[in-house]
Amino acid sequence: MxxxxxxxxxxxxxxxxxxxxxxxxxxxxxxxxxxxxxxxxxxxxxxxxxxxxxxxxxxxxxxxxxxxxxxxxxxxxxxxxxxxxxxxxxxxxxxxxxxxxxxxxWIGEIGARHISDGDVVLTHCNSEAALACILTAHRQGKDLEVFATEVRPRNQGILTIRALNDAGVKTNYIVDSAVRSFINDVDLVVTGADAVTVNGAVVNKIGTSQIALAAHEARTTMLVAAETYKFAPRSILGERIEIEERQTDEVLDPAVAATLPHVRVRNPAFDVTPARYVDEIVTEMGAIPPTMAYIIIRDHLGWGIEEFHKNFE
Ligand code: RUB
CATH class of the missing domain: 1.20.120.420 (translation initiation factor eif-2b, domain 1)
Structure with a gap:
């Protein structure tokens, strides 16, 4: 192509x-x-x-x-x-x-070990890595039930429920705002990541941080499934991850928006979940506490501060 x-x-x-x-x-x-x-x-x-x-x-x-x-x-x-x-x-x-x-x-194998027979798992957005954990556990014969969110405004949840349905996994499809209502029925939350920064913060689909907060309050385990190439080397220089803000017509019909001159529609596509709300990040190198992000960036991706010094010289 x-x-x-x-x-x-x-x-x-x-x-x-x-x-x-x-x-x-x-x-x-x-x-x-x-x-x-x-x-x-x-x-x-x-x-x-x-x-x-x-x-x-x-x-x-x-x-x-x-x-x-x-x-x-x-x-x-x-x-x-x-x-x-x-x-x-x-x-x-x-x-x-x-x-x-x-x-x-590997993430599927390692993540599946965190899922027990009879568990109820909640996932958000459509993440290959998170789905690998759930589908591997299902293939191992564990009896699971999944809650999958709708994921406004782009509805990636449809992709997730289709994959789960095709695999024969018992699935509940809920609107994003229903997460807290069901969190006490959930044993484990598993999401993916778009980026993991050096302080262990996880950037993922908008709504993830609210889910992590609800999970934390309910003492429900929050796992993030992410390959090591999601870890952000430049965050060791203090560089922030840019949060994509998408077109407003994904959220509100432009014809309606045109009648509301005092209303500004916002559409950030991702949010940041602080490390303290994440129990473990499941990578292909093993499940790690989010505070170990620096080790992944330095030892596995090969980005110590020396790498940046070369470019400053
Ligand atoms: C996708 C999203 C996913 C992560 C991880 O957002 O937030 O959770 O990218 O996915 P979008 P994966 O639909 O806006 O790209 O595990 O498949 O890499």
Missing amino acids: LLNETAEQIRSMEIRGAGRIARAAAAALKDHAETFEGSDIRSFRHFMGEAACTLLATRPTAVSLPNAVRFVMKAMEGAGNVPEAQAAIRRAADSFLLSSKHAIE
């Missing part, structure tokens, strides 16, 4: 969810590299650099996107000519796609 098409599909949310966005970007860079005609390595680097910028400009919040782009682009650093650089990009993209697939499988 052409790079611009992938970028448009991410922008329009035809491709959505942090993991899928990252994989689509890695695959797009790989395909794009093959379309280069010429033999000048500097032109090739420029060609790929522009592609990377196009992908990075699609949606601002999911850190999996810059992490995937950086992983693929970094691979060509040592290449001396175009065929070498193309091969390096191909290898890096394939390796990212494979490790992302394995990460989801």
Whole structure:
């Protein structure tokens, strides 16, 4: 697929969810590299650099996107000519796609161990990683019941209930505001993440922080399922995660909005759940307390402060 098409599909949310966005970007860079005609390595680097910028400009919040782009682009650093650089990009993209697939499988296995026979699990939005935990537990023969939220305004909950229904999981579909009414019937909340910052805060679909708060009040366990490439390296410099604010017509019909001149519609797509409301983050490296985020960023992703010093020099 052409790079611009992938970028448009991410922008329009035809491709959505942090993991899928990252994989689509890695695959797009790989395909794009093959379309280069010429033999000048500097032109090739420029060609790929522009592609990377196009992908990075699609949606601002999911850190999996810059992490995937950086992983693929970094691979060509040592290449001396175009065929070498193309091969390096191909290898890096394939390796990212494979490790992302394995990460989801591992998260499913580890997350499923947190789910017991007879448990009631609540999930929010449509997260591959969170669903992997639930569906793995279901495949292991555990008798589960799920509460899945609607996820206003884009209704990603429909994707979730379809996946659960197709797998034969007993599921309750509720509006977002009904979470607190049902939280005492729930044993475990499992959501995904778009980003995890160095202080263990989790950025995920709008509404996640309210759910975490309700879970905390009810002493219900809150798990976040997230591949390590959702962890935000630049948060160790104090850089904030930008919360995407989407078009207002997703929330209110423009014809109605036009009759309400004093009303401003707000539509943030994500929110931040502080680490203290998250019991564990289930990654492919194991389930960790959110306060261990720095270790993942430094030791696993390889981003100590030294990495930034290089760029300051
Ligand atoms: C998707 C969303 C998901 C995370 C994790 O938001 O918030 O919970 O991206 O998903 P949107 P996954 O629909 O706006 O992209 O586990 O699939 O990466």
